[in-house]
Amino acid sequence: MEGEPTLRLRVFDLNCWAIRYLSKRRQERVRLIGDTLCQEGFDLVLLQEVWSEQDYSDLKVKLSSCYPFSHYFRSGVIGSGLCVFSRFPILDTLLYQYSLNGYPYMLQHGDWFGGKSVGLVIMKISGIIFNVYITHLHAEYCRDKDSYLPHRLVQAWELAQFIRHTSKAADVVLLGGDLNMHPEDVGIRLLCGWTGLQDAFVEATDIKGCKNGCTLVPGNCFTDKSELLPFPLGIRIDYILYKAISSFTVKCEELKTTMGPAPGTDIPFSDHEAVMATLHIQRQGQPVGATLGTADPALADVVTEARTEVGVGLRAAQQQRYSSGRMAVLALLLLLLQAVAALGTLAGLGADQPFPKLSFCLLAFLALGVLVLATGLHLFHTMEVKMLHGTEDQMWMALRALQERPSEG
């Protein structure tokens, strides 16, 4: 079968930063993204942060001739923000919502409301089965004291597990998205190591665009410059990853990022730069066995490192569960105490003193409010503990499997 024609696939990935009412010049940028996608004629377009279904519908209408197939993944309160446009038919889709995704009460970090997920789209191009995954992991708001690291690691682990378990019949696996992790971060090493996915930027023969493939750069007029102070060149958090299973090889010929303003305009597409990869897929004579990306001992170290961080998150969540539970119990005690006092007054005890009705009612409502909120928090942190604990267990099982495995990889 050697010598079969090579399939050339051009992939576009962008975090569009299209939050209704909040993102600057959103509609203008969405129009610009649509126009460019029409002109450039990619094969596959992976977009994140398309939060408004109206924006998706507008894009769908505009792109219907050049990308006749598309899918929007619905989840969470405001949607997953994930959508895919394709020149080739989409055969099937599946959505997996991450079990942890920040906190609903952190309103200033709206991640929880987005229902962060990974979307799977299955396509058959020239007889080759593609499993295309698109995702957006929890944002990192403070790198020095990243309280969301355990949640992001649970997401990276669930992403890796989901890819492993759903891609067994695929010839080629592609993953695109905003992973909110730097290339050297433990989550990226875990994801690539545990799935065998390769980083298009690392593998590319030809690299164009921002230095080091950065996708969040100070040169972009929409980025928060203060956040990028420790990284004068910018950071790389948007990725295209790939892997060939069975008897195929994938090579990245070119990897390109946009650089600030879009050609012919004064604004960039988004606060992120787009990542564009040109991939060459070829059938091999010899089937390549499904292997993990990292040698077993090194991978075991990565899983151990990730598991330690998840453990840190677990202990923090247990502490929060305890605090909120204690607060609920205290509020309940206060309410009971008040009920006793009220009953006492009704029974005529202390009738010589005036009963402070107003303060009494205020206190009762305060106690009731605290009780409801603390109970809600307690339930939420109990779920968080369950999921962090479950992930720790799964990672332990993976470590055991890595250690027990005869050196086959």
Next chain:
Amino acid sequence: MEGEPTLRLRVFDLNCWAIRYLSKRRQERVRLIGDTLCQEGFDLVLLQEVWSEQDYSDLKVKLSSCYPFSHYFRSGVIGSGLCVFSRFPILDTLLYQYSLNGYPYMLQHGDWFGGKSVGLVIMKISGIIFNVYITHLHAEYCRDKDSYLPHRLVQAWELAQFIRHTSKAADVVLLGGDLNMHPEDVGIRLLCGWTGLQDAFVEATDIKGCKNGCTLVPGNCFTDKSELLPFPLGIRIDYILYKAISSFTVKCEELKTTMGPAPGTDIPFSDHEAVMATLHIQRQGQPVGATLGTADPALADVVTEARTEVGVGLRAAQQQRYSSGRMAVLALLLLLLQAVAALGTLAGLGADQPFPKLSFCLLAFLALGVLVLATGLHLFHTMEVKMLHGTEDQMWMALRALQERPSEG
């Protein structure tokens, strides 16, 4: 390869009804289940409603010699209740939480707190790869007016999709659990039609135990007799389903249910009867193509029927989203009105009249309480709408695929 020895697999499935503080004679029954499992020596045990991790740990200790491998799936506030015990090593696991699972405010129907999920356990027995799924779908509290039907159908659909996408490398697929659906219900037809799974009860050569394979029977002292009035023989809602992929065949030699009290005792294992299947797995000479269980036109009808029900749920959820949103707006308006009144009083307007401080505060707290609760409800029903809508979309895509497919199945 024909004539290879047949693998005989004995599977045990039971909804244990082990809710701490609520289920009658729980500890006694869990001990009884453990003792029986040890004596009987099944190959694979699938348990649901083991809500307490302590019960799981106790079972694990007791069963360690006869079932050395086990896994407990953690999810939700109180856990998924799902666990697996096996004579054979568990290679890998994955948990998928259903996106819809009842309502947190329906405290009397605790389903939401259980975090209903499907658990996947991968095993290799005699060189055959088994994907074993265990699940427990949302309960049906009123069959005539089943308000949870859309949620259960979303779960059945997600279960089917999860099985389809994760079982592509498996030789044999097994699913056991309490599906809370009667054999003729649309959800069962959807699940079997869309995955190709076969019902062990229907396929079994030899059937023992309760008539019609019922698992919720009036003869069980723990069942609610009033619920079973329309079904004097009982109902069948616990299943063992299976399917062979690639070059294997599975046959169900015997299907058995327990019948009320366990031998030598006065109590049954649970309010459900256990289902036990003896399966014969044999390698075939000819690989069998992966086919759907139901012919395309009939399957299209089933998907259409399910989609209609999901649509009914979607409209109900949209109505609830609207009502809760309107309630939140009204509460906000009342609060604003009160703020204006309070400011007016502070500014000296109406100083000749006594200001009703107590009633004013009570009203303000009431409005605040309604605002918080209605906003929470609005967010919840928004998510519900998103997921029902997403499922409707996916079913539509499935219908299109069924219609477009050349008659291959």
